[in-house]
Amino acid sequence: MIRRLEVDVAIIGGGLVGSSAALALRGMGFSVALLDKGFCGAQASGVNYGGVRRQGRPIEQLPLSQRAHAVWPRLRALIGIDGEFLRSGHLKLARDEADMASLEAYAEAVAEQGLDLELIGHNGLRERFGWIGAGVVGASFCPGDGHANPRLVATGFAAAARRAGVEVLENTAVEGVTRDGEGFALEAAGNLSLRSRFVINSAGAWAAPFAESFGEPVPLSRIYPSMVVTEPMEQVMSVNIGMEGGGIYTRQVERGNIVVGGERALPLNDPDFSRPRGDGAIAIMNNAAALFPGLRHAQAIRFWSGTEGAMPDKNPVVGPSGTTPGLIHAFGFTGAGFQIAPGVGEVLAEIVRGGETQTPIAAFSIGRFSKISARTGAGSGAGQNQEPHYRGELRP
Ligand SMILES: Cc1cc2nc3c(=O)[nH]c(=O)nc-3n(C[C@H](O)[C@H](O)[C@H](O)COP(=O)(O)OP(=O)(O)OC[C@H]3O[C@@H](n4cnc5c(N)ncnc54)[C@H](O)[C@@H]3O)c2cc1C
Numbered sequence: 001m002i003r004r005l006e007v008d009v010a011i012i013g014g015g016l017v018g019s020s021a022a023l024a025l026r027g028m029g030f031s032v033a034l035l036d037k038g039f040c041g042a043q044a045s046g047v048n049y050g051g052v053r054r055q056g057r058p059i060e061q062l063p064l065s066q067r068a069h070a071v072w073p074r075l076r077a078l079i080g081i082d083g084e085f086l087r088s089g090h091l092k093l094a095r096d097e098a099d100m101a102s103l104e105a106y107a108e109a110v111a112e113q114g115l116d117l118e119l120i121g122h123n124g125l126r127e128r129f130g131w132i133g134a135g136v137v138g139a140s141f142c143p144g145d146g147h148a149n150p151r152l153v154a155t156g157f158a159a160a161a162r163r164a165g166v167e168v169l170e171n172t173a174v175e176g177v178t179r180d181g182e183g184f185a186l187e188a189a190g191n192l193s194l195r196s197r198f199v200i201n202s203a204g205a206w207a208a209p210f211a212e213s214f215g216e217p218v219p220l221s222r223i224y225p226s227m228v229v230t231e232p233m234e235q236v237m238s239v240n241i242g243m244e245g246g247g248i249y250t251r252q253v254e255r256g257n258i259v260v261g262g263e264r265a266l267p268l269n270d271p272d273f274s275r276p277r278g279d280g281a282i283a284i285m286n287n288a289a290a291l292f293p294g295l296r297h298a299q300a301i302r303f304w305s306g307t308e309g310a311m312p313d314k315n316p317v318v319g320p321s322g323t324t325p326g327l328i329h330a331f332g333f334t335g336a337g338f339q340i341a342p343g344v345g346e347v348l349a350e351i352v353r354g355g356e357t358q359t360p361i362a363a364f365s366i367g368r369f370s371k372i373s374a375r376t377g378a379g380s381g382a383g384q385n386q387e388p389h390y391r392g393e394l395r396p
Helices: 016-027 059-079 097-109 122-128 150-163 208-213 278-291 337-354 367-376
Strands: 003-012 032-035 090-094 118-120 138-142 167-169 174-180 183-188 192-201 221-223 225-232 240-243 249-252 257-264 300-305 308-310 317-320 327-331
Touching: 003 016, 003 174, 003 183, 016 032, 016 150, 016 327, 016 337, 032 150, 032 192, 059 150, 059 337, 090 097, 097 118, 097 138, 118 122, 122 138, 150 167, 150 337, 174 208, 192 337, 208 327, 225 278, 257 278, 278 300, 317 337, 327 337
Parallel strands: 003 032, 003 192, 032 167, 090 240, 192 327
Antiparallel strands: 090 138, 118 138, 174 183, 183 192, 221 308, 225 257, 225 300, 240 249, 249 257, 317 327
């Protein structure tokens, strides 16, 4: 038996991006269906490191990141839980003078963006963060950044959306989307036939085929960041830590466990899934212990990885389709979508409501790739879209 449903907005993907958009749209009075092929928040949004950090982002992401920054302290009012969000500050370490120069240049470039970065020299670091070992020459501190528990936050947004009246449809993979008259027709698992005026493509690492089917091929690839967590330790690590130029990143949760990220896992035969490399987990812990002597004898109790959609220019795609009115994309957050997602959700809802947003998102337009595909001839646009494409309408 076919189940039929009609809503204003259909959202493909119940990660933090889709769930926060669903909640924001419902708050504006739209009827919304949030569809996930598995469980909401079970992919990248629920298994990530938990860094809630603006520091280090490309400058064009900062207005959107600042918008999200305003949402995080309001989580309890918004979704009923605080998601263990802690505004601990984010400390980015420099291993040598070149790293320090790079941190100084970044602080200067973003001076007007409201991050309030503080550059800390070698002695200041010893005084304030004595638990950091030798081999670090300085750091940049962003006091307003922090960390949170991704397992609570991602599902918390979906649960709040459901309570607000969103049709949350889990284990309901979207199998096809076509433009249909003034709106869209979606076919989904479980014989669900859904009609909507708008579609949001927030399918994370799985978003590219939906974009391509509307004539918008994107160079979305997959990355598999790797994480380790230790047994509970004495509380020492008061801030969320990153490293200039990459390496490990680490935070300590209230219960004492220390989460350390770094390295990349390997995809399994089914590239939807991955497994951390054993030597990767050892490398993460060795690198962490070299920086933080207190970790030398820590027991790692678990390691894991997740599947994340990545773009070659490290910026996501956020904004209206360039070919199809009513279609809006939001994917490709390249390892940094957790902090920014609640702001993206608000922006997506504004685009549905009025066709635009006050937050600058031009840098994230999907149109930046259509130029490439026009040159290479990639992506004919053939696919699930049965209707003529609405080309040339690239809204800001
Ligand atoms: C291990 C790891 C560590 C990370 N650490 C951080 C960090 O510290 N800070 C930070 O800011 N970011 C971090 N990130 C990145 C961040 O987690 C992601 O950018 C963000 O969660 C992306 O959210 P999303 O909603 O776009 O994607 P997802 O959470 O992946 O959600 C997409 C959803 O779409 C669903 N879907 C796919 N296809 C279909 C379909 N056909 N029909 C219906 N549903 C479908 C999937 O099931 C999935 O639930 C990390 C990522 C990983 C993997």
